[in-house]
Amino acid sequence: MEYLAGAFAVAWIFTFVYVLSLVRRQRRLEQDIAMLRELLEDRQRS
Amino acid sequence: MGRGRDLWMLGLDSVAGAAVLVAIYMALVWVPDAANLTTPTERAAQHIFYLHMGMNIGAGLGYLGAFLVSVLYLLTGRRIWDMIAVAAVELGVVFGAGVLATGSIWAKPTWNTWWTWDPRLTTAAIVVLVYVAYLMLRGALEDPARRARFAAVYGIFAFASVPLTFMSIRWWRTIHPVVIGGSNAEAQGAFAMGPSIRTAMFASMIAFAIVFFALLAHRVRIEQTAEEVEQLKEQLA
Numbered sequence: 156m157e158y159l160a161g162a163f164a165v166a167w168i169f170t171f172v173y174v175l176s177l178v179r180r181q182r183r184l185e186q187d188i189a190m191l192r193e194l195l196e197d198r199q200r201s
Numbered sequence: 202m203g204r205g206r207d208l209w210m211l212g213l214d215s216v217a218g219a220a221v222l223v224a225i226y227m228a229l230v231w232v233p234d235a236a237n238l239t240t241p242t243e244r245a246a247q248h249i250f251y252l253h254m255g256m257n258i259g260a261g262l263g264y265l266g267a268f269l270v271s272v273l274y275l276l277t278g279r280r281i282w283d284m285i286a287v288a289a290v291e292l293g294v295v296f297g298a299g300v301l302a303t304g305s306i307w308a309k310p311t312w313n314t315w316w317t318w319d320p321r322l323t324t325a326a327i328v329v330l331v332y333v334a335y336l337m338l339r340g341a342l343e344d345p346a347r348r349a350r351f352a353a354v355y356g357i358f359a360f361a362s363v364p365l366t367f368m369s370i371r372w373w374r375t376i377h378p379v380v381i382g383g384s385n386a387e388a389q390g391a392f393a394m395g396p397s398i399r400t401a402m403f404a405s406m407i408a409f410a411i412v413f414f415a416l417l418a419h420r421v422r423i424e425q426t427a428e429e430v431e432q433l434k435e436q437l438a
Binding site for chain 1: 229306416423430434437
């Protein structure tokens with residue numbers, strides 16, 4: 156039974172870590188876009 | 202990104218989550234133990250098979266998908282195919298590593314070892330390394346057009362390692378069970394696949410296929426957002 160529990164734990168840790176990495180990457184890029192748009196607007200205003 | 206697309210992706214995520222719950226229930230509760238396995242440890246460990254086969258589908262879709270979109274990229278030069286290719290390869294590597302990990306955990310109670318240099322295990326590990334090299338190659342090339350072209354050519358040639366792995370248990374003497382399309386008399390840990398085991402296996406494979414497409418949609422969106430960042434940087438330069 157411990158091998159079965161181990162396999163499921165490994166699979167879900169893999170999935171969780173990967174999904175977390177996707178969320179972080181997407182969030183970081185969206186922050187970059189917001190910052191770059193602000194810079195672009197500042198430049199157009201000045 | 203559009204609100205319609207967000208809703209569509211949320212729907213796909215929900216379907217994937219529900220499908221995984223059904224697959225887990227079928228693998229752990231609904232399906233009976235394999236009748237021909239003798240020890241309780243082996244019988245419990247056999248349930249890892251459903252997880253292992255699901256991950257196999259995820260990895261296979263990643264490698265096959267990368268091959269197909271690489272061909273499409275070389276034919277059309279459209280950037281979206283390159284984005285899907287890198288997303289598919291990354292998922293192929295994640296699921297491929299999952300296949301190796303779950304297989305290794307199953308092997309310990311069944312073969313009494315975590316790892317052996319069996320043709321199937323060796324070729325499966327090589328496939329993962331070949332696709333890790335794909336991701337490293339992309340990281341080493343700066344020019345996006347050149348990177349996409351090289352990656353597409355690599356993605357096409359890399360796929361040759363996938364049918365080799367699939368056929369390895371049919372061509373060479375191996376202890377790995379042949380699950381689909383045959384049985385190997387020498388396989389240790391093989392089990393008779395009755396209708397309930399087959400149903401649970403296909404449920405797991407379908408669930409992981411849906412999970413694959415849900416994750417692929419998210420990963421492609423990251424590529425598209427990254428391209429938007431690059432375009433904004435060019436405007437500022």
